[in-house]
Amino acid sequence: MAVSLDTLSSDSNSKVAALGRPESIMPPEKHLDMPTQHLRRWSAEQERKSVRQNPKLGTWLARLFVFGGGLLLTGYGTYEMYQVVSVSRTTALQWVLVALFTVNFSWIAVAFTSALLGFFALLRQPRPAPLPTSLQARTAIVMPVYNEQTSRTYAALEAIYESVEATGLGESFDYFILSDSTNSDAWIAEERAFLDLRERLGPKARFYYRHRAKNHHRKAGNIADFVSRWGGHYEHMLVLDADSLMTGECIVRLAAAMEADPDAGIIQSLPLIINRNTLFARVQQFAARVTGPVIAMGLSVWMGRDGNYWGHNAIIRTRAFAAHGGLPDLKGKPPFGGHILSHDFVEAALLRRAGWDVYMLPDLEGSYEESPPSLIDLSARDRRWCQGNLQHMRVITAKGLKLPTRQHFATGIMSYLASPFWLFQLIVGIALVLQTTYIRPEYFARDFRLYPIWPRFDPERALALFALTMGILLAPKVFGLILMLIRGKDRRASGGGIRLIISSLIEIILSALLAPILMLIQSGSVFQILLGRDTGWQPQRRDDGSIPFKDIVRRHRAHTVLGALAGISAFMIATSLFLWMSPTIIGLLLAIPLSWLSxxxxxxxxxxxxxxxxxxxxxxPPTIATRANELQARNAAFGFDDEDSLRAIYSDAKLRERHMEMLPPASPRKRGIIETERALAEAKLVDAETIEDAISWLHSKERMVVLHDRALLNKLVHLKDKPADAQAAE
Incomplete structure (x- = not known):
């Protein structure tokens, strides 16, 4: 059995005391070097040799099936499209249409063959192996947080802790809340929730908390800071998101899989979406449950040990990550320069380059997450993901990367470029119909042809090609539905066969209506990024609250206007064009009510x-989800998330003392350098007579300065408190 950190040497304890940091807050540091990796310098000699030989024939056959099949389908689709437009002499605009169609069709063709592979693989359900009875190595379970509600995050962690303890292997795991919060109320709420948790569970629960004064490099920097300072204690770390839930059995199986595979660098689980109640979130939840396993299994089979990492619900070999996961900054300014936003893909690529295996266990049960509650919330998160994936255009050519890794980057890039390509295809299609309808043919061309140059189309082939395209596009959903229907337990738990089919139709219809809206949103994101606009990093909204209707109108009024213009123009050009574009037109016209309803x-x-x-x-519901919801309701009653941070520090002497103990040693101020926020905060505290003055005068950044500065905190504490009757009168 692995030893606890409580048995660490007295030298380490004295080091902690010297730092002024109680052992109960964070364990003593045990550093790992985490050098920044270079994208343009690498040699084959730097790659480690595998400890054991894993069979690769099956993986290469799967890749041949997926990409060979996708290539054949794309070739057939391109040929059919050429036949559609080549009834007469093909014009330049028609060639552009063929090119755009080929790009878009190749994207869905590979998705189809990958899903087909996943469908065949899922037709057999292997029985899970027995739960391990012992673990040899220690694992850190880390949850990075950024201005999150403590009632949710701490409930999830406590539920995970209880579930791990129930396996009998709890002593192999320690738990870390790694805060990057920049909101003072969120920060102090985290500290209060942490201290309350430790008081209830006791120090043997091995919960730790660290807050960074500067959220350098955001989530990637947060994880890197932990690895470089405390990673030496742990063979593995299991990374969570703020909305993650994982059962103890799932975590123990991941740890055992990592111990059993000396070549594994990252093992990714497949998180299912749970706890969603808004219409949009429930559509996502249903689609992820029905179609998600088919897609994930297909990816897992053909990726093999050249897999990817999604940034959470995965276990990582700590020393491998420290040695090869240090991310470089990209030259230039954001959005294409600066620190890498979609860090997870790059971290997986660098570990794989170094010879560590990265793969997924898609059939491992007990891994969960949540999803955005509305279309607008999804688009806000998607904007950041779009910038991160487009940044990968500067990483995809890095020296030494494996070919499948480059394909992962290409897939991520194309997932966002597909929207403007689709938009361009629609525009070219409209232009061609407009040309056919209104522009007079050129009867006397310069090359003295006998027939006029007039673009024409084969309507029967066009209809057949449209049916083929829709069939390929919807096939993964059909594969998932078939699997749910033939699995009696899943079918009954989803309301029975009839309800399952109706639900799938609802999901398909709503997805089809939302698709053109998402197309324009993603196209807009791509164009903004190409124009140099940085997205920043905003915390995600994880509740089920609705968005004010005026905000919905503001966000979607342009989509509605475009839908109206497209509908009127298409109808004036040709009835057939209007019918062809009707799904897109209807989706855009209904953008505002659909977004509101979502x-x-x-x-x-x-x-x-x-x-x-x-x-x-x-x-x-999974037991752990039910327990997390119970704990969240209990935590919400504590009111930590609702209280003003300055008021809480002012009123609670014990909290104030522990808060000061958790602060890092103060850095000496450089002579002649005046920090604006600190100077303003100090001036306001000098002028303030009561704590209410300070609360009302200090802005967000100034509050953070005060809470980081022991001297300013002492000034805050010595302010007067307004009498209760005066507060009541206000």
Whole structure:
């Protein structure tokens, strides 16, 4: 059995005392070097040799099936499109249409063959191996947080802790809350929740908390800071997101899999979406449950040990990550320069380059996450992901990367470029119909042809090609539905066969209506990034609250206007064009009501009451999810998230003392350098007579300065408190 950190040497304890940091807050530091990796310098001699030989024939056959099949489908689709437009002499605009169609069709063709591979692989369900009875190595379970509600994050961690303890192997795991919060109320709420948790569970629970004064490099920097300072204690770390949940059995199996595979650098689980109630979130939850396993299994089979990392719900070999996961800054300014936003892909690429295996266990149960509650919330997160994936255009050519790794980057880049390509294809299609309808043919061309140059189309082939395209596009959803229908337990837990089919139709219709809106949103994101606009990093909204209707109108009014213009123009050009574009037109015209409806809790719960869009995890919620919800309700009653941070520090002497103990040693101020926020905060505290003055005068950055500065905290404490009757009168 692995030893606890409570048995660390007295030298380490004295080091902690010297730093003024109680052992209960963080363990003593044990450093790992984490050098910054170079994207343009690498030699084959730097790659480690595998300890054991893993069979590769099956993986290469799977890749041949996926990419060879995708290539054949793309070739056939391109040929058919050429036949559609080559009834007469093909014009330049028609060649552009063929080129855009080929790019878009190749994207869905490979997705189809990958899903087909996943479908065949899932037709057999292997029984899970027995739960391990012992673990030899220590694992740190780390949750990076950034201005999150403590009632949620701490409930999730406590539920995970209880579930791990129930396996009997809890002593092999320690738990870390790694805060990058920049909001003072969130920071102090985290400290209060942490101290309360430690008081209830006791020090043997091995919960630790660290807050960074500067969130350098954001989440990637947060993890890197932990690895470089404390990573030496742990063979593995399991990375969570603020909305992650993982059962003890899942975590123990991941740790055992890592111990059993000396070549594994990252092992990724497949998180299912749970706890969602708005209409939009329930559609995502249902689609992820039905189609997600098919897609993930297909990826897992053909990726093999050249897999990818999604940034959470995965276990990582700590020393391998320290040695090869240090991310470089990209030259230049954001959005294409600066620190790498979508760090997870790059970290996986660098570990794989160094000879460590990265792979997924898609059939491992007990891994969960949540999703954005509305279309607008999704688009806000998607904007950051778009910038991160487009940054990969500067990483994809890095020296030494494996070919499958480059394909992962290409897939991520194309997932966002697909939207403007689709938009361009629609524009070219409209232009061609407009040309055919209104522009007079050129009867006397310069090359003295006998027939006029007039673009024409083969309508029957066009209809057949459209049917083929839609079939390939919808096939992964059909594969997932078939699997749910033939698995009796999943079928019954999803409301039965009829409800399952109706739910799939609802998901397909809503997805089709939302697709053109998302196309324009993603196209806009791509164009903004190409124009040099940085997205920043905003915390995600994880509740089920609705968005004010005026904000919805503001965000989607342009989409509605474009839909109206496209509909009127298409109808004036040709009825056939209007019918062809009707799904896109309807989706854009309904952008405002669809977006409003997507965030409505009532709409989602009404379908849930009818047994529609149900998943097995809703029919019988995972025990850990039920427990996390109970703990969240209890934590919310504590009110940590609702209290003003300055008021809490001012009123609670014990909290203030522990807060000061958790602060890092103060750095000496450089002579002649005046920090603006600190000077303003100090001046306001000097002028303030009561704590209410300070609370009302100090802005967000100034509050953070005060809470980081022991001298300013002492000034805050010595302010007067307004009498209770005066506060009541206000």
């Amino acid at each position: 965030g409505q809790l009532g709409a989602g719960l009404a379908l849930k009451k009818l047994g529609l869009l149900m998943t097995p995890e809703e029919h019988q």
